[in-house]
Amino acid sequence: MKAARTRKRRKPRRARARPVVVRGDVLRVEPAGLFHGVLCDPPYELGFMGKGWDKSGVAFQPETWARIASWCLPGAWLLAFGGTRTFHRLACAIEDAGWEIRDTLMWVYGSGFPKSLDVSKAIDKAAGVRTSDNALLRYLATLILPPEHVASRLLVPFAGSGSEMIGAYQAGWEEVVGIELDAEYWRIARCRIAHWCGKVGVRMGRGTLPPQAGKNGLKKHPQNAPRPRV
Numbered sequence: 001m002k003a004a005r006t007r008k009r010r011k012p013r014r015a016r017a018r019p020v021v022v023r024g025d026v027l028r029v030e031p032a033g034l035f036h037g038v039l040c041d042p043p044y045e046l047g048f049m050g051k052g053w054d055k056s057g058v059a060f061q062p063e064t065w066a067r068i069a070s071w072c073l074p075g076a077w078l079l080a081f082g083g084t085r086t087f088h089r090l091a092c093a094i095e096d097a098g099w100e101i102r103d104t105l106m107w108v109y110g111s112g113f114p115k116s117l118d119v120s121k122a123i124d125k126a127a128g129v130r131t132s133d134n135a136l137l138r139y140l141a142t143l144i145l146p147p148e149h150v151a152s153r154l155l156v157p158f159a160g161s162g163s164e165m166i167g168a169y170q171a172g173w174e175e176v177v178g179i180e181l182d183a184e185y186w187r188i189a190r191c192r193i194a195h196w197c198g199k200v201g202v203r204m205g206r207g208t209l210p211p212q213a214g215k216n217g218l219k220k221h222p223q224n225a226p227r228p229r230v
Contacts, residue, residue, distance in 0.1 A: 020177045020178070026158065037079075059158075062096040063097070152173050164178070
């Protein structure tokens with residue numbers, strides 16, 4: 001007589017909250033609750049293309065990072081991108097705010113285009129390596145992801161177009177909250193997150209789609225191409 005086969009019971013999966021994009025100033029908003037980690041790409045303060053948001057000095061103010069620290073649980077990790085010419089000032093501001101500098105990660109890549117050829121992509125293709133900004137951000141978000149038994153909450157200040165939020169959601173963070181001041185970037189982030197993560201929570205108004213958005217409110221860009229169904 002054969003013994004009855006027993007199936008292993010799967011652990012119930014906690015429901016994941018919708019990503020929330022808060023439109024507002026990092027120095028003024030008050031997000032609810034505390035966070036287990038921070039992932040952000042703050043302004044490099046280079047005055048990129050004459051944009052005001054990239055020369056405000058907010059990323060070099062210790063008060064900015066002290067306020068972000070006040071929203072985090074003890075032992076929380078912070079991962080912040082910085083420009084090659086100004087990251088040292090960013091690191092000083094973060095340290096002066098009370099954070100402990102543990103390490104510096106370098107993202108080194110080629111960007112040459114001889115004869116209309118992207119050398120870095122050609123090398124990756126020849127080696128069979130598939131890379132993308134989303135893959136990098138998903139990997140970084142995984143590095144600071146708490147253990148499975150912890151209800152993880154991630155803060156993304158300076159959310160921009162939502163790339164960090166998308167990477168974190170795909171990495172398995174259960175709750176992702178972004179903060180973005182610029183109205184245009186806030187609307188773009190809303191559209192991209194809705195595409196990659198399903199429904200998206202939006203605070204401080206519903207907003208409208210950006211003027212350059214294509215069908216379904218998504219920019220006509222390879223990164224926003226429809227994903228294959230499995």
